[in-house]
Amino acid sequence: MSDYVLDASAVLAVIHEEPGSDKVEPYLRSAPISTVNLAEVVTKLQDRGLSDGEIDEALMLLGLDVQPFDAAMAIAAGKLRAATRRAGLSLGDRACLAFAQSLGATALTTDRAWDELEIGIPIELAR
Secondary structure, eight states: OOEEEOHHHHEEEEEEEHHHHHHGGTTTTSEEHHHHHHHHHHHHHTTTTOOOHHHHHHHHTTTTTEEOOOOOHHHHHHTTTTHGGGTTHHHHHHHHHHHHHHHOOEEOOOGGGGGGOOOOOOEEEEE
């Protein structure tokens, strides 16, 4: 198991060859992503106009380690709302943080709003 988990923003940075993708690429096949954050990746790709086939191909090429998001993680994500509201974190963001917390891992993201969080969950910014 990796010391990191992937946020949707980190995976999207790789797909779109954005800044920070070079820091994420070494973890693509070893750091897990939750099913919630995978759904977020697919949603964002569809919003950008990719077809279902293009989305499936991109995900296959990435070879992500997708892990289930369980009830305990869902409760933890919900309980992070008060601590993350000021930074404007979404449910997907909080799901990634709860997933990282459950595994004792560091959340790897490109979302700079996470940098101001002091919630006891390790976070690393890729850009």
